[in-house]
Amino acid sequence: MANTYTQLHIHLIFVTKYRNASITDKFEKRLYEYLIAIIQNHNHKVLAINGMPDHIHILLGFRANQSISELVQLVKSSSSKWINDEKLTNTKFAWQEGFGVFSYSKSDVEKVIKYIKNQKTHHSKTSFKDEYLKILQNTGVDFDPKYIFHKPQ
Template sequence: MLEKMAGTFSQLYVQIVFAVKGRENLINKTWKDELYKYISGIIKGKNQKPIIINGMPDHIHIFIGLKPSVAIADLVRDIKNNSSNYINDRKLVKGRFSWQEGYGAFSYSHSHIADVYNYILNQEEHHQKRTFKEEYYNFLKKFEVEFDEKYLFDWIE
């Protein structure tokens, strides 16, 4: 007798944002694309769908199609741990590279994919107009995320 299994169907889109520890400008243009490809591989390895990865020297944006089989916290932990090891094993920075604790995760509907993709693609352009701190505060306000200032990233002024 053939048993039918109920399938799980989902369409979740999440933008994840996190910063280099101390908000240092350590992500270099000469190797950032390789780092993004590596992170994309981590995401695919967790059976998730990377849509676009981009950022600035001090922070990164990752837009993914998320299946509910993986908790966002676990995915971010694995991305941070493995990408830190990737940077350190290749000695791409002086000293030890690490990401700051914490991250932002913001969900979007299918109709917003193109807008989010273009926003992430054009990071350099956005950051000519506003700092990462301003950008991050805007995300928290736009998505009505309650936060305590003391638990946000360590900002370097």
């Protein structure tokens, strides 16, 4: 879009269905490359990507050419289809409904990149649920605890 200028730094978090530890070392790097390609093909810039077997963190420079929900839906649907088509897991792969998305100022970008790059170390001390609750609280997001990645009743 001509004459449209943005500086939006978005931290995106989404999880595997029921938080199953489905993302293995076998294909983790390929998955990240696939996710980066999807995002970049829509004119956004990935600044950091990393995660754990049950969730992913992505920091991106977000452009105003589409909605965040549209991008996330595309990223999740395309990547789950790719994982299933490539038979990278023993069972059908799916992402959990919903996502977390948080904006950060330019002055916070390096701190968030470092945080995302250190996920494995971070999670040796902190559970994902505790991490996610802390992010929600620190960013002042109102939330209903019953929707914080629980298995269905």
